Amino acid sequence: MELFGDYTLRVVALGSGVLGAAAGALGSFAYLRRQSLVGDALSHAALPGIALVFLLTGSKAPLPIMLGAACAGWISTLAVRLVVRRSRVPYDSALGMALAVFFGFGLVLLTAIQKRPDAAQAGLESFLFGQAASLLREDVVVMSILGAGCLIVLGALWKEFKLLSFDSEFGDSLGRPMRRVDGLFTLLLVVAVVIGLRTVGVVLMSAMVVAPAAAARQLTNRLAPMVVIAAVIGVISGVSGAVLSSLIPRLPTGPTIVLVLSAFVVLSLVFAPGRGLFWRWIRLGRLQPAAALNPVLMHLYALSQQHPEEPDHGHGLAVLRTMSPAGADLEQVLGDLQSRGLAHVVGEGLWAPTPIGRREAERSLDHEAEVRS
Amino acid sequence: MIDDRSAALEVEDLTVAYSDQPVLWDIDLVVPAGDKMAIVGPNGAGKSTLIKAAMGLVPSVAGEVRVFGRPFAKGNGEIAYVPQRSSLEWDFPTDVLDVVTMGTYGSLGWFSRPGAAERDRARAALEEVTMEAFERRPIAQLSGGQQQRVLLARALVQEAPILMLDEPFQGVDAPTEQAIAAVLDRLSDEGKTVIVVHHDLQTVPEYFDSVLLLNVRAIESGPVADVFTEDNLRLTFGGRVGVLAQLAAGEIDS
Numbered sequence: 001m002e003l004f005g006d007y008t009l010r011v012v013a014l015g016s017g018v019l020g021a022a023a024g025a026l027g028s029f030a031y032l033r034r035q036s037l038v039g040d041a042l043s044h045a046a047l048p049g050i051a052l053v054f055l056l057t058g059s060k061a062p063l064p065i066m067l068g069a070a071c072a073g074w075i076s077t078l079a080v081r082l083v084v085r086r087s088r089v090p091y092d093s094a095l096g097m098a099l100a101v102f103f104g105f106g107l108v109l110l111t112a113i114q115k116r117p118d119a120a121q122a123g124l125e126s127f128l129f130g131q132a133a134s135l136l137r138e139d140v141v142v143m144s145i146l147g148a149g150c151l152i153v154l155g156a157l158w159k160e161f162k163l164l165s166f167d168s169e170f171g172d173s174l175g176r177p178m179r180r181v182d183g184l185f186t187l188l189l190v191v192a193v194v195i196g197l198r199t200v201g202v203v204l205m206s207a208m209v210v211a212p213a214a215a216a217r218q219l220t221n222r223l224a225p226m227v228v229i230a231a232v233i234g235v236i237s238g239v240s241g242a243v244l245s246s247l248i249p250r251l252p253t254g255p256t257i258v259l260v261l262s263a264f265v266v267l268s269l270v271f272a273p274g275r276g277l278f279w280r281w282i283r284l285g286r287l288q289p290a291a292a293l294n295p296v297l298m299h300l301y302a303l304s305q306q307h308p309e310e311p312d313h314g315h316g317l318a319v320l321r322t323m324s325p326a327g328a329d330l331e332q333v334l335g336d337l338q339s340r341g342l343a344h345v346v347g348e349g350l351w352a353p354t355p356i357g358r359r360e361a362e363r364s365l366d367h368e369a370e371v372r373s
Numbered sequence: 374m375i376d377d378r379s380a381a382l383e384v385e386d387l388t389v390a391y392s393d394q395p396v397l398w399d400i401d402l403v404v405p406a407g408d409k410m411a412i413v414g415p416n417g418a419g420k421s422t423l424i425k426a427a428m429g430l431v432p433s434v435a436g437e438v439r440v441f442g443r444p445f446a447k448g449n450g451e452i453a454y455v456p457q458r459s460s461l462e463w464d465f466p467t468d469v470l471d472v473v474t475m476g477t478y479g480s481l482g483w484f485s486r487p488g489a490a491e492r493d494r495a496r497a498a499l500e501e502v503t504m505e506a507f508e509r510r511p512i513a514q515l516s517g518g519q520q521q522r523v524l525l526a527r528a529l530v531q532e533a534p535i536l537m538l539d540e541p542f543q544g545v546d547a548p549t550e551q552a553i554a555a556v557l558d559r560l561s562d563e564g565k566t567v568i569v570v571h572h573d574l575q576t577v578p579e580y581f582d583s584v585l586l587l588n589v590r591a592i593e594s595g596p597v598a599d600v601f602t603e604d605n606l607r608l609t610f611g612g613r614v615g616v617l618a619q620l621a622a623g624e625i626d627s
Contacts (some may be wrong), residue, residue: 163475169425169456170475170527172429172447173447173452174531369517
């Protein structure tokens with residue numbers, strides 16, 4: 001426990017943990033709403049806010065800086081909404097534009113500030129990639145209060161946020177004010193992003209929002225566990241990344257945290273029970289022969305569907321041939337189907353699917369529908 | 374004059390536009406209480422938009438909606454809505470019972486959570502669509518027909534006097550289609566008003582009492598026997614009249 005006996009380290013770890021919990025929990029909802037890019041735009045857009053506040057006040061006190069960052073982020077979401085409503089620019093393009101414009105403006109301001117002769121600006125560039133070691137106690141106090149606030153609101157309005165993420169229109173039809181819930185959610189996301197600016201930095205903060213959610217979704221099929229797992233992954237990555245970067249000189253915190261997060265994501269994408277690529281690969285390898293469609297059987301099934309009350313109404317080879325590609329060896333395929341008990345001869349040269357064949361065809365259709373959906 | 378007491382839903386002069394392009398133009402519609410009405414029309418006719426606008430889910434440029442003679446107010450529990458199945462993200466991490474329980478959220482306050490009573494109501498609704506065996510099934514693992522039943526159950530939980538369903542028969546298996554039709558029949562027998570956006574002209578006479586033919590404008594509405602005619606279908610759908618006439622007469626059964 002000598003590691004955490006160090007006062008600075010304890011402060012750093014606490015701050016990063018709070019940040020990871022808030023970003024992971026809120027990020028889950030952003031992820032489920034397919035709004036992962038919003039976190040990216042928000043965090044990049046925060047940079048000019050930070051720079052402007054420093055230009056105006058000349059201080060790096062946490063509260064004004066966070067407020068400036070939050071305002072800039074909030075304004076960027078308003079700009080995106082305005083562009084989407086008033087033009088034909090699609091949502092993701094508008095987000096990308098807002099991100100680039102705000103971030104570019106922020107970089108210009110930052111460069112201008114760094115050319116000034118005074119020493120107060122030193123360290124402002126740590127907002128780009130994060131420097132957890134520079135966290136002060138007062139930073140962590142503000143971060144903790146804001147993070148706890150986010151989590152409390154999230155818990156209190158759980159069912160509203162769930163409606164918003166799953167079926168916002170239905171929530172609207174129930175008379176719940178979904179637009180206000182949406183606005184509140186964006187506000188919470190802004191707060192979560194702002195908490196992380198000093199630790200992770202604006203460039204990589206979006207990873208804190210997206211990655212824990214992506215990993216957690218692989219591991220569970222229920223909302224509450226997903227949010228909790230995402231928060232825990234956020235805490236572990238935040239704390240380990242921050243501690244590592246504090247121990248190793250000149251190692252920026254943001255990239256370190258993101259590397260830890262990436263490990264979680266990769267492991268869960270590959271090995272998560274049920275959804276993991278590894279298991280899917282094994283399953284598909286086993287099932288493939290059964291899932292493949294037999295076109296001749298499907299044609300027989302389609303034909304038999306036209307005579308629903310006459311299951312043994314047969315169709316001749318000529319009909320089947322017109323439905324099949326030229327040169328297909330129909331006799332052989334039919335013989336094969338017959339030997340597998342899927343089709344049978346019901347009259348002179350007339351074929352029909354057996355009940356098992358019909359069920360097999362239906363199953364193939366279901367399977368195909370599932371794959372497509 | 375319209376007799377207020379017999380009309381469950383009255384729509385007057387409803388007009389909806391998306392960026393200056395009218396998608397619904399001056400719609401007048403009266404749906405009698407206890408009626409089972411189909412809304413049919415070609416793609417882009419504004420069928421879904423009509424029921425959404427009537428519920429205030431999309432903004433209208435003009436028009437008035439009255440429910441049982443009173444101006445419609447969202448959230449008073451008078452209309453239960455079943456959205457199009459394909460409009461939802463079915464990979465959402467939740468289970469069947471949880472989705473159906475969402476139907477009770479309208480009667481819960483801001484900070485209260487659904488409890489045992491709400492879950493019991495949801496279970497009862499699941500039984501009505503014979504999905505009770507699936508209550509713990511993640512919704513990502515449901516077939517199309519099962520998804521549709523779950524959405525119907527979520528609306529049943531609301532116990533609203535009016536139900537609006539958007540394409541509930543789209544892409545479902547035959548047993549589900551029969552199950553949904555049976556539930557709609559029962560609702561209608563109980564005096565509830567059922568309004569359905571429907572795409573299959575063939576089954577209109579079988580499933581519904583009345584029909585609204587819609588193509589941006591309301592072409593005609595009323596009892597199926599009076600309104601569902603070749604001339605009206607031609608007005609609604611334009612072009613493919615020969616097929617439509619046969620369809621209306623029930624001559625094609627594939």
